[in-house]
Each structure stands twice: as C-alpha cells, then as structure tokens.
Amino acid sequence: MQTKRTIFPNRVLPYLLLTPQMLITLIFFIWPAGQAVKSSFEREDPFGFKTQFIWFQNYTKLFADPSYLNSVGRTAVFAVSVTVISMSVSLLLAIAVNRLLRTGRIYTTLLVWPYAVAPVVAGILWWFMFNPSIGILPYLLSFAGIDWNHRVNAGNAMTLIVLASSWKQISYNFLFFVAGLQSVPQSLSEAAAIDGAGPFKRFWTIIFPLLSPTTFFLMIVNINYAMFDTFGTIDATTSGGPAQSTNILVYKVYSDGFLGLNIGSSSAQSVLLMGIVIVLTVIQFRWVERRVQY
C-alpha cells in the first residue's frame, strides 16, 4: 500500500496547521472527558462545595445496581433491533432503487428526507402518531384488537422507540447501500446470469459478499447511532419509561446526572460508555478495515 507524503519545507508549519484542530479536540473532547474521569472517582454535592475521593465506589455501586444492569440489557436489545431493522429495510430499498434506471434519483431524494429531520422532531412526530389517547395508530390498532399503551406496556414502548429510531437511520444506510451497489461491477452479475444463476443466488453469492465492507461499516455506525444519537427520540417519546424499560445507557446518564444531579454516578456511566465507543472504534479500524476484503 502506498501512502502519500507531503514534505513541508518549514518545520513549524505542519504543527501550526494542526493547532486549530488540536485545540478544538483538547477543549471540547479531551478536557471534558478528563473531567468526567475525575468526577467518576468522586462523591460531590451538586454545587461542588464538598468533594470526596472515593476510589471505585461509583463503579462498584453501578454494577450492584439492578437498574443499571437492566439498562445494559435494554441497550443491547435496542441497539441490535435498530441495527437489524434499519439495515435490512434500507438494503431492500437500495436494491429496489438500484434496479430502476430513470426514477432512481427521485426515490433516492425522497428516501433521504427523514435523515434531515432532527431526532427530537422525529420523536414528537412518533409521539403524536402513537399517543394512546389522541394518536391515529392506537386508534387503528384498536380495530385489530390491539390495546396500544406505551405508557404502561414495556413491549409497546420498546417497539415505539425501535421504530422511530430505525426510521430515521434508514436514509443514511440507504445512501451507503446504493453507492455500494453501484460499485459492484455489472459484468460479474451478468456472467453469473449467463452461467444460469437466478437473481436470488446472484445476490447472495456475488452482490452481498461484495457489499460486505459497506455492511460492516454501517453495522458499526448503526450500533453507535442506536447507543448514542437516539437520545432526542427517547426523550420526546418515552423518557425511558415505563418502569425503565426504555432507559438505555445514554439516557440514564442524562437522567441521573442532569435531572437527578448525581454527578459522580453519571460520570462513571459516561466513562463506561466512553469505553464502549473506544472498543467499537478499535474494532472498526483494526478489524473491519483489514479483514473485510474481496
């Protein structure tokens, strides 16, 4: 593999060019992250008058807390569901659009729209549609004999946030899949067709393996999305309820720290989340980018 190398005549210039980006990273990422690590070892009143260093107490408490373990489980269910649903639906849509010659662009444009909707706005839309008393969907579902109430029923609540979050992510996945499909050489499919492979076989033996880099990349991105970017959607629809059934890790950090003012525990949770992001990123760079080859 070749790497491009630019030679700077001045020794200081490269560092000068790097400075703005480094400053932003330091001020907005490294410094707050350091603060979170520091707070996670402390017990402190909200105003910061009394601070005690308590070693790993915040962490040990978390792992003994059934509501935290419950949150870990809920996050797993949620992240896997969102990833599977949003990726499979968008792959189907991408394949469908890829077959269209002229109208493909129009569909592409239309399908990208949901991505432009802010998570909170999307959450409010779904809240309206699924509102047990004024929503249209519970009304329609009642004809099918389903009593929809995500305020009480944990399954309903999880379904709601999975649907709302997947819907938003489909556009993003769709774009990548369309681009991925277009880079699959047509000649391979055609050759297979001549050899007598049906469309289903052609997809699974040729197109899908060739798409694998895109798929793996999207998988990581989607897990990240489900775990960290769905805060607005959850806040606007279920607020973590009922009975914590949709209280995923990132929402718990917010509700314990921001609403409950329990800074120590909230910081410890953030640090653990940071660990998860680091692991995911390492997987993406080390494993996905090296092993997935055609």
Add this chain to the structure above:
Amino acid sequence: MIKTTFTAGLVALVTALTSSAAMAQTEVTWWHAMGGENGAKLEEIAAGFNASQSDYKVVPVYKGSYAETLTAAIAAFRANEQPTIVQVFEVGTGTMMAAKGAVYPVYKLMADNGEPFDKSAYLAPVVGYYSDSEGNILSMPFNSSTPILYYNKDVFKKAGLDPEVAPKTWADVEDFSKKIMDSGAAKCGFTSGWISWVQLENLSAIHDQPYGTLQNGFGGLGTEFTFNGEVQVKHWDNLKKWADAGIFEYGGPVGGNDAPPKFYTQECAMYMNSSASRSAVVANSADFEVGFAPLPYYDDVIAEPKNSIIGGATLWTLNGRPADEYKGAAKFFSYLSRPEVQADWHQFTGYLPITNAAYDLGKSEGYYDKTPGADVAIKQITRGTPTDNSRGIRFGNLTQVRDVIDQEFEAMLAGSVTAKEALDTAVERGNVILRDFEAANQ
C-alpha cells in the same frame, strides 16, 4: 411613508432614552422556568417593577423546564456566572437548602437591605414549606400550587349525575366513574397528572400519614421514607384495580403529559392536577363546562381530611453577586409581595395567592364569587391544623426519588408487581438515594 418615518424616529428616541437610563441602572438577572402564558405574565411583572422605579432593572431569562433551570443555575454557580435570582421548583428545595454556601437566604437578604419582610403576612403552609428548622424563610415564595380535582359537568349531566355535586370521597369517585362509563357519557372515569405528587405525597398529607421519618425530612438528613404504609398501599391497590377496569387512565411519568388531553377531549370525566393547570383547563374546555373540587379522600381513614401540600416554585438568591444587585433583588421581592401584584398573578395563573393580603384583595373585589372554583385550592391547603405529616416534605435528591416512584407505579400497572411490592421497593430504592444525599452533604 410619513407614518413609517415617524414610527422609526419614535423607536430611535425610545431606544436612546432607555439605553441612557439603562446605564445608570443596576441589572438584576432572574432565571425562570415559566413558558407559555404564565411566562408572558411573569415578564409583565418584571416590566411592571422596572417601570415602578428607575434604579434597578430586573431581566427575566427563560431557561427551560424546572429541572433544566436548576441544573443551569448550578452549572453557572460552579463557573461563577450565576444569576442573582433563580426560580427553583419545590422538589429542588432540599438540594438548595443543603447548599448553604450557595444561597443567600431571603430573610437575611431583606434584613440586610432594609426591606420589610413579615412572614406572618404569607400563607402559613407556604411559610412552613420554605422555612429552615429555626423558622426562617430561605427563599421568596412566588408560584405555589396544590393539586385539585377538575371535572366535566356536561358528562356528569349526561350520566344522570348532579353536575353541581363533585365526588367527595374515593368511593364516590369509583361510583360516579362506573355510572359515567355505564351510561356511555365518557370512556374513562378519571386521570391524573404528577402521580408521585398527587397520588402519594398529597395522599399521605391529606390522610395524615407519614411520608418519611423525622417529620417528613424536616428534622434532618438522616430521614427515611415510610410511604409504604397501609393507606398508601390500599390507594395504589385501588388505582391498579381501577386501571384494569378502565376507570383510571395513566397519563405518563413525571408531570403526566398524556393526562390533560384525556380530560380536554372528554375521554376522562375527571382530572386531578395542580391548581395552576386552571388557565390551561379553562382555555381547553370550550366545548364543556368545568367543575372544581378538592381532592377526594377515604372517609374510613380520616373523617376530617388534613390540608394538602405545596407544589410550584420559589425564588432563591445566590451568593457571589455585587451588593447593589442584592439591593435591587430585595426591592423586587417587596414589589412581588404587593397585594395587587400577587392577586393579579394568582388570578391569571391559578397559583395560590402567596400573601393573606392578596387573598383578601381578591375577596373584597368579589373575584371568588365571580369565578367559582378559584378558591378551592386555597381552602384545601389552609383547612384544619397542619400536622408533621401534612406540613410538607423535605428530602434531598427528590427528583430521583420521584422517578423511582413513577417507575414502580408503572411496574405495578403492568402487573409485574403488587401495590405493596411496588411501594416497598420504592421506599427501599428511595432510601438508597437519601443515603447518597446524606453522604454528599455531611
């Protein structure tokens, strides 16, 4: 065209005048959490104060929800950028009182700046809720409310009930609801906002049941919850039974966002929520007539129900600002307590009149005769002699505890635990939170 030029000139003149006046003025920043109509009214009050004198200018800043305002104020305090005045909801009272170094107590503020401040002028339950153990008021009462019962008179009529007779006891609520549902007048009997505040904190106070040890937390940080008593369990048992029968519909956690629409759309015939929901209820009930009544009680538990307890917020002054800003804040608080200012705020929003004088002013103007139901809240909160169980509650980290209560309530509604188990677990988890608070504030 001429008119436009004239207006533009006038605007320029006014701007020039106000900005030159502003230079001599001391600005007092006031962070608050009042949105919508109540927020507009609040700005009107600040404008009224600014117009009444020329030395100080109170600048209200809307900071979002109560929880957001409190968190923003705490963050600002840690960065030494705090506002002079901040509005904190009653749930944050324990947190603020424990933060002694951050708070400039109101009784001291008023004394230091030579402003008269007679606590007997204020309603007794308000004074009780916001005083420290020595009886000093620490924050300025501003918007206090208490939960009441709203009911749909048209639905009552349709169900063959007397629209002028509100349910007095919980047995009445059940009985009326059944009649209403059987007659098809409405789909559900009642709904409620703020489960933890209305159906547990106030329920305990009204029935003279302890919510926690050490006089409901007033006696110190070592307090423990006791809200899993017989009466509370019985009530939650009933709520579960009524929810299963469709008599009661749950409106969601915390404030219960789904509860008001159930009442506005006439799906539920009765609705329990803050007296400050009054303006919204009136605005959203164009199609039907609303009745107002005190909260129901169990007549086999208590013959004479006790007073209900306070919700809403008070104004806290924070330490670390220049002295002349505190002078302005003290003057503003005196202005706020004027009977005409208080009465106007109370009558517009549905919050309680904070001072006896404001209540008397409303009476002498005939406001309560003209507006039936407007005095239900104040009568309910001042009835009888308050006991240790009905004076109020004071616990640190109460926001977290209320979340726990909502969670356990939802688990009970879903049928995964019984009422007794739900309340026992809530007490157990709540006590862990209290011990955390105690440890952080020792």
